[in-house]
Amino acid sequence: MKENWSWEIKPASRIPEIKISELWQYKDLLLRFVKRDHIVSYRQTILGPLWVFLEPLIATYVYFYVFSGILKVSTGEVPPQLFFLSGIILWTYFSDVVSSISYSFYQNASIFAKVYFPRILVPISINVSKLSRLGIQMLMLIGMYIYFNVNGQGLKPSWYLLFAPVLILFTALLSLAVGLIIAALSARYRDLQNLMMFIIRLLMFATPIFYPFAQVDEKFKMIIGLNPLTPLLEAWRVMLFGSGAVNGLHLLYGIVSTLVLLVIGVIAFGRVEQNVIDTI
Numbered sequence: 001m002k003e004n005w006s007w008e009i010k011p012a013s014r015i016p017e018i019k020i021s022e023l024w025q026y027k028d029l030l031l032r033f034v035k036r037d038h039i040v041s042y043r044q045t046i047l048g049p050l051w052v053f054l055e056p057l058i059a060t061y062v063y064f065y066v067f068s069g070i071l072k073v074s075t076g077e078v079p080p081q082l083f084f085l086s087g088i089i090l091w092t093y094f095s096d097v098v099s100s101i102s103y104s105f106y107q108n109a110s111i112f113a114k115v116y117f118p119r120i121l122v123p124i125s126i127n128v129s130k131l132s133r134l135g136i137q138m139l140m141l142i143g144m145y146i147y148f149n150v151n152g153q154g155l156k157p158s159w160y161l162l163f164a165p166v167l168i169l170f171t172a173l174l175s176l177a178v179g180l181i182i183a184a185l186s187a188r189y190r191d192l193q194n195l196m197m198f199i200i201r202l203l204m205f206a207t208p209i210f211y212p213f214a215q216v217d218e219k220f221k222m223i224i225g226l227n228p229l230t231p232l233l234e235a236w237r238v239m240l241f242g243s244g245a246v247n248g249l250h251l252l253y254g255i256v257s258t259l260v261l262l263v264i265g266v267i268a269f270g271r272v273e274q275n276v277i278d279t280i
Helices: 020-025 027-041 048-070 080-102 121-150 159-186 190-206 218-225 229-241 248-273
Strands: none
Touching: 020 027, 027 121, 048 080, 048 121, 080 121, 080 159, 080 190, 080 229, 121 159, 159 190, 159 229, 159 248, 218 229, 229 248
């Protein structure tokens, strides 16, 4: 009698595989993880989901006071508040995803030890959860954009704005890639996690969030330009305001760097997940 097996156990390979069909089978679990992240984020808070709007708004006006009011950083024809907000929401999304994914092994160790499912589902769910938050903050950006246009700023978005979903996708992939790499490196040694998160915080100043990339001194422009998030952020502003310092070659560098980091992150995460329960 012929038997049909629904599960096939294979020895772990040196290069981990990601089976899209298997991830699709666990789509319901993915949605549950996303829901859990939303609930945990605002549990026992007074203002709850209002923090989605308050955090970037408060940060925008603090940086507006510091960089535009005190340091006199020019944002050209773009209103400083709108310039800062457009960079803050993208950076906040990136840093939140990286930070959350880097702790995914420790925060989900009890689940990993009891139930089988593709472990990379957890980082993906974190990314999706933060992506939905980014989408909500986009509404605030659109509202501020309309406000300044009504008040005579005459902002003109580029037709490249049609490619905004693609740009956000690559930002999401870059966030996932960096988070996976940090999670893999810090699975054994937590000191590495602290070090990498410190570097991420410093990276904030090497990303043109509070200043136009075109105004960066030539001796620092190459260093800041090597940051893969720089061309993505500059392209984002070109789409929104029709002004920015990015060219096709620089944007291609950001896209290729993102894909390379993603491959490295997936392989590193897959190698570590095979015996991470014995390590944590």
